[in-house]
Amino acid sequence: MNCKFSKLARRRCSTDRTNAAGFTLMELLIVISIIVILMLIAIPTANTIRKHTDEVSAQKSLQTIEQAESMYEQNYPVTGFACTLTALGGETGAPPSATSAQLLNGQLTTGVKDGYIFNITNCVKSTANNSERVTSYTLTATPATVGRTGDRGFCVEAGGPIKMDPAGGTNCTQMVQ
Helix, strand or coil: CCCCCCHHHHHHHHHHHHHHCCCCHHHHHHHHHHHHHHHHHHHHHHHHHHHHHHHHHHHHHHHHHHHHHHHHHHHCCCCECCCCHHHHCCCCCCCCECCECCCCCHHHHHCEECCEEEEEEEEEEEEECCEEEEEEEEEEEEECCECCCECCEEEEECCCCEEEECCCCCCCCEECC
């Protein structure tokens, strides 16, 4: 458009240049409002998904520890089951032993993984031929921070199913679905 011929053409030309220069304050406020609304929706959803993922990881880790306990009992029948995660894991530089069986990776051996704390508790020992043998145990997985890293605690007794405590503790009475 030639802006030299009429006043109307000059106004249109100046208006076109103003709009091409950038966004108005109102447009910026609308875009920022939309971004804030999307964040308010997305952040709680992301936290819920992360907690659920950590809970699934805790259940799978309990299954891994349970398998390691089974292999430990087969490899060390005189000892029975292990009462510590360290006995199931241990240093890889030396040959496996009853105190360092090398059946778990380092992260599970420390007892902390994906926002959950793992323990072996309630070890029941029996004595035969002047030797103590662990015959039963309970595995527990509790959130490091209930409500933040997970909502439920999980437990499994030797050879049993995984149960949960909806309060995040170790009072596991409900079956995991």
